[in-house]
Amino acid sequence: MAGHAKQLTYEDNRHQESEKVYQSLEPGRKVKPKKPKRNGDVMVIFAFMAPALLIYGLYVVYSIGMTFYYSLYEWSGISNTMVFQGLQNYVTLMQDGIFWTSLQNNLLLVAASLLTQLPLGLIMALLLFSPVKGMRFFRSIYFMPFLMSTVAIGILFIYIYDGNFGIINQILGQLGLESWQRGWLGNEETAIWAVIATVCWQFAPFYMILFRAAIVGIPEDLYEAAEIDGASPRKKFLHITLPLLIPTIVTSAILSIIGSLKYFDLIFVMTDGGPNNSTELMATYMYEQTFTNFNMGYGSSISFTMFLIALIITVFILFFDQKRKGES
Amino acid sequence: MLNKKLWWITLIALIFIVGCQPTSGGSGEEDGSKTLTLWHIETGPSEKALLDAVKRFEDSHEGVNVEVVRQENDPYKTKLSVAMGGGTPPDVFHSWGGGWLEKFVDAGQVKDISSDIDTSAYLPSALTPATFDGKNYGAPLAMDIVPVWYNKDMFEKYGLEEPKTYEELLNIVKTLKENDIIPFSIANKSKWPGSFYYMYFAERIGGPELFSEAFNREGRGFDAEAYVKAGEKIQELVKMGAFPDGFNGMNFDTGQSRQLIYAEKAGMIIQGNWMLGTTRADMPAFEEKLGFFLFPSIEGGKGSRQDIVGGVSPVFSVAEKTEYPDLAAELVNELASKKTAQQLANEDGAISAVKGVEYKDQYVKKINEVLQEAEYLQTFYDQTLPPELAEVHLDTTQALFGLSMTPEEAAKKTEEKAKEVLEK
Numbered sequence: 001m002a003g004h005a006k007q008l009t010y011e012d013n014r015h016q017e018s019e020k021v022y023q024s025l026e027p028g029r030k031v032k033p034k035k036p037k038r039n040g041d042v043m044v045i046f047a048f049m050a051p052a053l054l055i056y057g058l059y060v061v062y063s064i065g066m067t068f069y070y071s072l073y074e075w076s077g078i079s080n081t082m083v084f085q086g087l088q089n090y091v092t093l094m095q096d097g098i099f100w101t102s103l104q105n106n107l108l109l110v111a112a113s114l115l116t117q118l119p120l121g122l123i124m125a126l127l128l129f130s131p132v133k134g135m136r137f138f139r140s141i142y143f144m145p146f147l148m149s150t151v152a153i154g155i156l157f158i159y160i161y162d163g164n165f166g167i168i169n170q171i172l173g174q175l176g177l178e179s180w181q182r183g184w185l186g187n188e189e190t191a192i193w194a195v196i197a198t199v200c201w202q203f204a205p206f207y208m209i210l211f212r213a214a215i216v217g218i219p220e221d222l223y224e225a226a227e228i229d230g231a232s233p234r235k236k237f238l239h240i241t242l243p244l245l246i247p248t249i250v251t252s253a254i255l256s257i258i259g260s261l262k263y264f265d266l267i268f269v270m271t272d273g274g275p276n277n278s279t280e281l282m283a284t285y286m287y288e289q290t291f292t293n294f295n296m297g298y299g300s301s302i303s304f305t306m307f308l309i310a311l312i313i314t315v316f317i318l319f320f321d322q323k324r325k326g327e328s
Numbered sequence: 329m330l331n332k333k334l335w336w337i338t339l340i341a342l343i344f345i346v347g348c349q350p351t352s353g354g355s356g357e358e359d360g361s362k363t364l365t366l367w368h369i370e371t372g373p374s375e376k377a378l379l380d381a382v383k384r385f386e387d388s389h390e391g392v393n394v395e396v397v398r399q400e401n402d403p404y405k406t407k408l409s410v411a412m413g414g415g416t417p418p419d420v421f422h423s424w425g426g427g428w429l430e431k432f433v434d435a436g437q438v439k440d441i442s443s444d445i446d447t448s449a450y451l452p453s454a455l456t457p458a459t460f461d462g463k464n465y466g467a468p469l470a471m472d473i474v475p476v477w478y479n480k481d482m483f484e485k486y487g488l489e490e491p492k493t494y495e496e497l498l499n500i501v502k503t504l505k506e507n508d509i510i511p512f513s514i515a516n517k518s519k520w521p522g523s524f525y526y527m528y529f530a531e532r533i534g535g536p537e538l539f540s541e542a543f544n545r546e547g548r549g550f551d552a553e554a555y556v557k558a559g560e561k562i563q564e565l566v567k568m569g570a571f572p573d574g575f576n577g578m579n580f581d582t583g584q585s586r587q588l589i590y591a592e593k594a595g596m597i598i599q600g601n602w603m604l605g606t607t608r609a610d611m612p613a614f615e616e617k618l619g620f621f622l623f624p625s626i627e628g629g630k631g632s633r634q635d636i637v638g639g640v641s642p643v644f645s646v647a648e649k650t651e652y653p654d655l656a657a658e659l660v661n662e663l664a665s666k667k668t669a670q671q672l673a674n675e676d677g678a679i680s681a682v683k684g685v686e687y688k689d690q691y692v693k694k695i696n697e698v699l700q701e702a703e704y705l706q707t708f709y710d711q712t713l714p715p716e717l718a719e720v721h722l723d724t725t726q727a728l729f730g731l732s733m734t735p736e737e738a739a740k741k742t743e744e745k746a747k748e749v750l751e752k
Contacts, residue, residue, distance in 0.1 A: 040332070040333070043333065043336065044336065047336050047339075047340055050340065076431065076435060077409060077410075077413045078409050078412045078413045078431065078432060078435045078437060079434065079435030079436070079437075080435070080436065155582060158577075158579060158582055158584070159582075161574075161577070162574075162578070162584060163572055163573035163574035163575075163577075163578070164510075164572055164573065164587075164588060164593060165587065165591075181573070182573055182574055183572065183573040183574005183575065183576075183577055183578070184574060184577065185517070185574060185576075185577025185578075186516075186517075186573070186574025186575055186576040186577030186578060186730075187574055187576070187577070187730075188576075188730055188732055191577060270577075271517060271577060272517060274517060274519070274576065274577075274723075274726055275516075275517070275576035275577060275726055275727070275729075275730045275732075276576075276723065276726055276727040276730050276732050276733070277723065288719070291405070291406040291409060291410075292405070292406075292715060292719055293715050293716040293719050294409065294431055294715050294716065295716065296413070
């Protein structure tokens with residue numbers, strides 16, 4: 001050890017000496033000292049990142065690892081005894097009908113979000129640029145749903161969908177469509193659609209803001225040039241706005257897909273996964289298993305499966321996006 | 329260079345030191361005082377009764393503080409299991425006894441307080457839900473029973489009388505239906521309101537031993553004929569149109585079933601005696617129209633009209649990990665004392681689990697008489713059964729109501745889970 005230390009000191013000294021030599025040789029140009037400074041940069045960068053890294057490591061990386069670890073055990077979450085059982089939880093999960101129902105509902109939510117939230121967001125964003133008076137007012141109105149707390153929205157819509165006092169059934173009654181009236185959240189066929197509609201209502205404004213920001217960022221001269229060439233508004237949209245919005249659309253799609261896959265709140269407030277598991281999502285089922293049924297191990301295996309599904313889908317999208325970028 | 333590095337290191341170190349400081353001054357141990365934590369879910373007058381009990385406790389124990397934390401009803405179960413699992417449980421906590429509390433007892437998280445409480449001071453049926461293997465793990469304060477509540481004015485208007493038999497009840501359902509009134513209001517998103525029907529039908533058909541036989545795995549199981557018949561009776565009512573549209577999506581907590589009663593769109597509701605307190609808070613003027621009767625007997629069934637479904641709440645228990653087991657047990661004694669029970673009965677209309685309480689409120693007096701005359705108290709399935717089995721019971725019952733499962737399927741599914749959970 002002592003010899004090693006000595007050697008270090010020797011190297012250190014030599015380094016310092018060489019530095020002195022360079023400095024004395026070229027006092028005006030600092031070419032060589034860059035190296036030690038770079039080390040310092042790394043230190044500084046690391047120092048700035050350390051808090052974020054620490055939190056990320058603890059609450060994301062470590063948590064994912066622990067979730068996988070717990071998923072290998074049969075564990076109630078409150079007792080001290082954990083029984084290792086390998087991948088048994090995953091085998092059970094694959095045979096669990098409710099899990100497949102919840103996965104199906106999640107995919108339904110993904111599809112509905114992509115097909116309604118994004119187009120709706122885009123349409124609202126384009127409307128905001130139309131030369132109509134009072135657009136600033138509408139901008140606030142359109143954005144309102146996203147500002148409301150999810151629980152408040154959930155309770156609001158519980159009343160809207162109410163079979164006896166709800167406004168939807170009253171409107172249907174006024175229109176003479178009595179046969180369409182029903183308790184929207186209480187029927188297994190309609191409950192999931194009622195909740196999905198609410199989710200879309202809540203999140204479309206979020207994409208509106210994203211698209212609006214992206215449209216503002218498109219240089220005005222492109223439109224001017226197109227105008228000189230005699231392009232119609234439709235052509236301007238198809239050949240300028242839409243292509244330049246692609247990166248935003250991809251980002252929105254990722255956000256929407258991931259958000260839909262791990263969605264929880266409105267379902268929890270409005271139906272709690274019911275009736276008869278017809279609106280169960282992976283996240284609500286995980287919650288039920290973990291905290292109601294005291295199956296921490298099984299709940300963890302649901303969590304980890306959710307994570308894997310979201311990860312695989314994200315990697316796919318990013319892969320195709322990279323490919324697209326490479327081609328263009 | 330070196331200075332800069334030193335500066336950064338100092339800064340980082342400082343951040344860590346500040347970040348790692350305990351947020352508060354600990355539990356006040358420095359000045360010799362002791363702090364107990366109490367978790368409960370009571371609101372309104374019953375919360376006040378608890379706070380008064382805590383005050384009495386603090387006054388008689390110098391240097392002891394009680395930190396009272398009121399939790400919300402629904403998230404409470406989650407919060408307590410997280411706290412227990414994380415090793416930081418409250419010293420004294422609320423429960424409903426039953427399978428849920430037993431989970432914690434099995435996990436070694438609840439203290440045996442048999443020797444700390446005077447068991448003779450409580451009604452025996454109230455102690456049972458928190459007694460496991462002959463040891464007491466909780467002291468009960470109040471009890472709940474579930475009658476059928478109805479609108480007295482409406483019954484009078486259509487010439488209806490409180491039914492004694494199920495046939496009579498069916499006739500009431502038909503009459504109300506003919507007059508465009510929803511016979512039974514129910515908010516079954518919460519699942520437990522539907523469970524009341526299942527429990528009553530099963531008991532009336534199969535007799536009071538049915539549940540304990542199935543629960544203790546002796547004799548009949550959850551797939552017994554009586555359970556299948558109970559499912560059939562429920563679906564019969566659903567097909568008759570006895571319930572409001574979309575009731576499986578209605579939420580009791582947001583008042584959707586009670587609104588129908590108050591608006592006189594529905595005539596009856598099967599609910600716990602807390603319905604009285606809730607009505608007083610929701611719509612005091614409706615109280616005078618509110619009457620109740622017991623769920624009628626069914627012809628050819630083994631159960632009697634005097635057997636009632638009910639439960640115990642709150643039950644107070646001590647965590648095994650508490651620093652001050654003796655003080656915590658004394659706090660439990662004060663919380664579940666006759667004084668607290670009396671105050672609760674006077675101000676909240678609660679039925680006491682403690683002996684010797686006098687009732688002033690006419691309703692409560694009547695409910696208490698029912699309880700005293702009861703031949704058998706069927707404790708709520710969802711609180712008696714272990715949580716994962718309770719969940720299956722609630723889910724299958726909701727599916728029965730939704731007509732998406734046959735009575736045989738529901739009974740079979742529950743029995744399968746029971747085999748798995750209860751015979752381990």
